[in-house]
Each structure stands twice: as structure tokens, then as C-alpha cells.
Amino acid sequence: MLDLRAHFSRFLQAEPERLHFAAHSHHPWPDATRAAQMQAWDDAARLQDAKWGEVLGPVLAACQTGAAHHLNLPDPTTIAFAPNTHEFVRRILSAMPTGRPPRVLTTDGEFHSFSRQAARLEEDGLIAVTRIPSDPGGECAARLVEAARAGFDLIWVSEVFFHSGYALAGLEALAEAAGEAVLVIDGYHAFMARPVDLSRIGHRAFYTSGGYKYAMAGEGCCFLHCPPGWLPRPRDTGWYAAFGALAASDSRVAYAEDARRFLGATFDPSGLYRFAAAMRWVEETGLTVPAIHAHAHALQARFCAGLSGTGLDPAALAVPLEEPQRGNFLAFDIDDAEGWQSRLEAARIITDRRGRRLRFGFGPYQTAEAVDEALARMRRLA
Numbered sequence: 001m002l003d004l005r006a007h008f009s010r011f012l013q014a015e016p017e018r019l020h021f022a023a024h025s026h027h028p029w030p031d032a033t034r035a036a037q038m039q040a041w042d043d044a045a046r047l048q049d050a051k052w053g054e055v056l057g058p059v060l061a062a063c064q065t066g067a068a069h070h071l072n073l074p075d076p077t078t079i080a081f082a083p084n085t086h087e088f089v090r091r092i093l094s095a096m097p098t099g100r101p102p103r104v105l106t107t108d109g110e111f112h113s114f115s116r117q118a119a120r121l122e123e124d125g126l127i128a129v130t131r132i133p134s135d136p137g138g139e140c141a142a143r144l145v146e147a148a149r150a151g152f153d154l155i156w157v158s159e160v161f162f163h164s165g166y167a168l169a170g171l172e173a174l175a176e177a178a179g180e181a182v183l184v185i186d187g188y189h190a191f192m193a194r195p196v197d198l199s200r201i202g203h204r205a206f207y208t209s210g211g212y213k214y215a216m217a218g219e220g221c222c223f224l225h226c227p228p229g230w231l232p233r234p235r236d237t238g239w240y241a242a243f244g245a246l247a248a249s250d251s252r253v254a255y256a257e258d259a260r261r262f263l264g265a266t267f268d269p270s271g272l273y274r275f276a277a278a279m280r281w282v283e284e285t286g287l288t289v290p291a292i293h294a295h296a297h298a299l300q301a302r303f304c305a306g307l308s309g310t311g312l313d314p315a316a317l318a319v320p321l322e323e324p325q326r327g328n329f330l331a332f333d334i335d336d337a338e339g340w341q342s343r344l345e346a347a348r349i350i351t352d353r354r355g356r357r358l359r360f361g362f363g364p365y366q367t368a369e370a371v372d373e374a375l376a377r378m379r380r381l382a
């Protein structure tokens with residue numbers, strides 16, 4: 001197991017009695033990101049208007065390089081950044097065909113950034129949505145592959161489902177079955193939590209994630225890998241998308257040919273500073289995503305082994321501990337999830353829930369001692 005508590009001292013010492021088991025929600029930031037936050041302020045003071053040369057130059061390049069490295073992508077310029085993934089949802093949807101409702105294939109387990117927007121457009125008949133059951137997770141990929149052969153304009157699917165933690169396998173088969181459909185993979189619960197390798201599908205699949213969770217950089221720094229040639233001119237567009245655009249040969253709005261075609265407009269750049277610092281910290285400490293993933297799974301095993309006497313049963317897990325295709329959090333499907341979360345919070349054990357599923361997240365800032373202390377408090381609650 002890892003012991004990186006010294007690198008997360010600011011978050012851990014802010015409230016020493018707090019046991020944070022929501023790495024899948026708002027991951028603590030390593031101390032290295034605090035200096036980066038200050039650097040964003042200092043650069044603004046030092047450079048003023050000229051700061052954008054720094055932000056959209058070396059700072060952005062460091063973010064792109066870090067993300068591309070952990071996705072096993074050869075070209076960092078295929079990655080665009082935005083304050084949140086919903087910006088990318090809108091831009092991708094804005095690039096769909098006109099004249100008829102675009103056909104969308106997805107699952108019933110997508111996060112709100114996509115599912116809410118899709119449902120609203122569906123209400124007005126602006127898109128036609130086919131939803132595949134996300135549970136049981138082991139059957140979802142095959143269902144998607146079979147459905148994809150019917151022909152769609154857009155396929156949107158999570159790599160790890162936020163409500164269960166199941167990690168979808170078979171994305172290469174889905175990419176092959178997708179045909180001419182735009183394929184988007186929501187990797188928010190996979191990036192920096194599990195090893196991700198887009199080397200075989202990165203030429204035709206979009207991939208989106210961000211810093212709020214396992215990338216340890218906080219809000220305001222989400223990204224989209226944009227495969228070359230796909231969706232060259234999204235209708236939802238900001239003036240930054242013109243950076244690097246070739247001179248237009250006609251009166252049409254010009255776009256950059258790389259990932260900048262998906263950029264928006266002016267934003268708070270401090271998230272990029274933190275993201276670059278988090279990527280640099282991971283590299284400098286020799287930390288790897290496989291090590292983070294193995295650490296989280298070891299903590300999960302220790303947690304489940306000690307649940308006797310707490311009132312929480314491992315049999316209630318949405319994805320059993322024996323299932324290797326799972327992310328870095330555990331979701332318990334229980335009747336009183338809201339009550340459980342409230343009681344745990346009163347004992348300063350921070351979790352979260354989605355409906356009737358109580359989620360415990362694990363990350364590199366935690367140790368076996370933190371797990372044991374959480375279990376002891378839970379037994380006292382019981």
C-alpha cells in the first residue's frame with residue numbers, strides 16, 4: 001500500500017478528524033497544487049493581458065502532455081480543455097446532423113452532464129435516444145455492440161459507471177461496431193483511477209474527463225480528446241476555436257484543425273495551473289496509475305473484510321469485490337442510503353450517495369489506518 005499523507009497535508013490537516021471516503025466525488029488535492037494556484041495569481045499580476053500567452057502556451061501544453069501520457073495517446077494536441085464537461089456535451093451535440101432528429105445510443109447509467117441534456121432535447125423531439133441497461137455491468141458492452149450495428153449518429157457511454165463502479169470492457173469492439181457514429185467515452189471515473197489505453201481507438205473515439213476527481217486538480221479543468229477529422233465544425237463555438245485556424249477560403253467561420261476546434265472562450269485558468277502541477281507531482285514522485293488503482297483495491301478489500309458488526313453487508317455491493325472490472329469506489333445498494341450517509345457524516349466519515357446507492361471512494365491520500373478508524377466509528381454507530 002501507499003502512504004502519501006505527507007503530500008496531502010493541507011487537505012488532511014484542515015480537519016484532522018474528518019475521514020474522507022469520497023475520492024470519487026471531490027478528490028483532495030496534493031499540496032503541490034497550492035503553489036500552482038498562487039502561480040496563477042502571480043502570473044496574472046506580472047503579465048496582466050499578456051498572461052494568456054503563458055496560459056495557452058506552456059501551461060496548456062503541460063496539461064495536454066500529462067493527459068495524453070495517461071491516456072497513451074501519441075499527440076497531445078488532440079486534447080482541448082474547458083471549465084466543465086457539459087461544455088463538451090453541448091459542442092458535440094451541436095455538431096450532429098440537421099434535418100432530422102439525430103439518433104443517439106447511450107445507457108441508462110450516464111452522468112447528469114450528458115443524461116440531463118439528452119433527456120431535455122428528447123422532450124422536444126430534437127434527438128432520438130436509445131438507452132441500453134447499464135446493469136448488470138458485465139452484459140452492457142455486448143448489448144451496446146449489438147445495438148450499435150443498427151446505425152446511430154452518436155454513441156455516448158461511460159468507461160466506469162458512476163452509480164455502480166463497474167468498469168466497462170470491450171470498448172474496442174464497440175468502436176468497431178459503431179461504424180460512422182461519433183463515439184464518445186466518458187472517462188471521469190476512469191482517468192487516473194484505472195489504467196486507460198486509447199492507443200487502439202484514439203483515432204476515432206472522443207474521450208472526456210477532468211481534474212475534479214482522480215486527477216486531483218479540482219474544478220475548472222476538464223478535457224476532451226478529439227480524434228483528428230471528426231466533427232470539424234461544432235456549431236456551439238467560442239472565439240478561442242479560431243486560434244490556429246487557417247485563413248478561410250470562403251465566408252464560412254474558420255476553425256482550428258486540431259483539438260482547439262472544441263475550445264470555448266475566456267475562462268478562469270487557475271484550474272489548468274493546478275492540473276499541470278498535479279500531473280508534474282505524479283511524475284516527480286514516481287507514482288503510477290496502476291499503483292493508485294492497486295492501492296484503492298487493497299483498501300477496498302480491507303474495508304469489506306472489516307464490515308462485520310457495522311450493519312453494512314458486502315453482499316449489498318452493486319459490483320462484488322470479486323469483480324476485477326470495477327473502479328476505485330464501492331457502491332452499496334441499500335434501502336436507507338440517505339440515512340446511512342447522514343449518520344456517517346455525523347461521525348465525520350464523508351461519503352456520498354446516488355439514490356439508494358451509498359458510495360465509498362478510495363484514493364492515494366488514504367491509508368490502512370484511515371480504513372480501520374472508519375470501521376471502528378461505524379461499529380460504534382451500530
